[in-house]
Amino acid sequence: MKIGITCYPTVGGSGVIATELGKLLAEEGHEIHFIASQVPFRLNRIYSNIFYHEVEVSNYPVFQHPPYDLALANKMAEVINREELDILHVHYAMPHAICAILAKQMVERDVKIITTLHGTDITVLGIDPSMKNIIKFGIEASDRVTAVSQSLVDQTKEMLSVEREMDVIYNFVDEREYHRQCNQDLRKQFDISEDEKVVVHISNFRKVKRIDDVIRSFHLIAEEMPAKLLMVGDGPEYTTAYQLVKDLGIDDQVLFLGKQENVSELLSIADLKLLLSEKESFGLVLLEAMACGVPCIGTRIGGIPEVIVEGETGFITEVGDVQAVADQGLRLLRDEEMWKSFSRNSKMRVDNEFHSTRILKQYEKLYEQVLT
Numbered sequence: 001m002k003i004g005i006t007c008y009p010t011v012g013g014s015g016v017i018a019t020e021l022g023k024l025l026a027e028e029g030h031e032i033h034f035i036a037s038q039v040p041f042r043l044n045r046i047y048s049n050i051f052y053h054e055v056e057v058s059n060y061p062v063f064q065h066p067p068y069d070l071a072l073a074n075k076m077a078e079v080i081n082r083e084e085l086d087i088l089h090v091h092y093a094m095p096h097a098i099c100a101i102l103a104k105q106m107v108e109r110d111v112k113i114i115t116t117l118h119g120t121d122i123t124v125l126g127i128d129p130s131m132k133n134i135i136k137f138g139i140e141a142s143d144r145v146t147a148v149s150q151s152l153v154d155q156t157k158e159m160l161s162v163e164r165e166m167d168v169i170y171n172f173v174d175e176r177e178y179h180r181q182c183n184q185d186l187r188k189q190f191d192i193s194e195d196e197k198v199v200v201h202i203s204n205f206r207k208v209k210r211i212d213d214v215i216r217s218f219h220l221i222a223e224e225m226p227a228k229l230l231m232v233g234d235g236p237e238y239t240t241a242y243q244l245v246k247d248l249g250i251d252d253q254v255l256f257l258g259k260q261e262n263v264s265e266l267l268s269i270a271d272l273k274l275l276l277s278e279k280e281s282f283g284l285v286l287l288e289a290m291a292c293g294v295p296c297i298g299t300r301i302g303g304i305p306e307v308i309v310e311g312e313t314g315f316i317t318e319v320g321d322v323q324a325v326a327d328q329g330l331r332l333l334r335d336e337e338m339w340k341s342f343s344r345n346s347k348m349r350v351d352n353e354f355h356s357t358r359i360l361k362q363y364e365k366l367y368e369q370v371l372t
């Protein structure tokens with residue numbers, strides 16, 4: 001098949017999934033055309049059957065706001081025609097789904113539009129009155145719609161009053177990259193002693209991630225046992241988080257590592273992963289951690305309970321209940337047998353439910369269905 005893919009090319013779960021999917025599809029022999037504003041950051045090697053088409057936006061002085069969305073639709077139409085695309089798969093509804101529909105109207109070709117919803121396109125933008133109706137339009141006019149969790153399907157139906165059928169296709173990780181590696185040297189580099197447990201948080205440090213809760217939970221854990229917290233990522237809450245760590249006097253135990261590329265190396269030295277968000281349609285970072293055998297504690301919201309199995313691969317706590325996070329974290333970190341079994345179960349769950357081959361097949365089946 002000839003498949004166009006549009007995504008946000010910078011760091012973020014939706015861009016990661018879109019790019020990894022494109023790579024897997026290319027490995028299966030499909031011809032892939034990325035249409036985006038930059039080369040997707042995970043497109044880190046050459047494939048003879050992956051092409052990149054850059055969207056160029058005119059900066060003509062009369063435009064108060066450069067019309068990126070129209071330039072994207074124009075580029076999509078051009079690529080659909082020239083490359084004879086069968087499918088245009090867009091990740092993140094706003095504005096990609098709407099641009100794809102506009103592009104389809106511009107061409108003669110009966111290209112099929114698949115939209116994958118990733119979360120904030122619905123849970124944040126879907127409640128913004130300036131965008132709600134156009135997002136609903138994009139979803140309703142797509143040929144097929146998928147969402148990364150059942151929770152996201154339910155929220156989309158409820159928040160946007162959408163009645164159409166939507167498929168749940170879960171996220172996945174590339175198992176070749178995400179697996180536990182032995183890396184004692186990295187522990188030494190971070191000055192982590194043998195008796196210290198390593199807790200990790202990875203995010204874009206936005207408000208929805210409730211970084212304060214991560215730090216406060218860790219503080220309670222670190223009062224009871226030697227531990228270090230690795231904070232990976234960057235974003236608007238970075239400065240506040242840094243200040244809280246100072247105020248709590250735990251700056252020796254909390255390491256802010258900024259954005260990192262080889263996250264699986266860091267996860268390989270971790271004992272516990274915390275994701276305590278108030279909104280999270282899936283939580284790809286949980287899957288990345290689980291693939292590296294790291295048990296997770298997450299909040300009972302969105303898609304998190306579809307990823308973590310309570311009492312088997314990790315624990316689920318209520319939003320804001322930092323004491324419960326610390327209690328469950330300590331229980332797990334103190335009980336070696338429990339930790340080993342959670343670690344094994346996590347890895348097994350990724351292999352059984354979220355294996356890249358399984359998810360790839362689900363997308364391929366969807367493409368075949370829509371084309372027949």
Ligand code: GMT
Pocket residue numbers: 011012013014015017092118119120123148171204208279280281282283284285
């Ligand atoms: O806010 C983020 O975490 C980034 C955002 C994105 O657009 O990449 O992530 C969303 O999509 C990811 C991939 O499907 C999901 O794993 C995240 O849970 C989702 N984020 C939210 O729902 C807040």
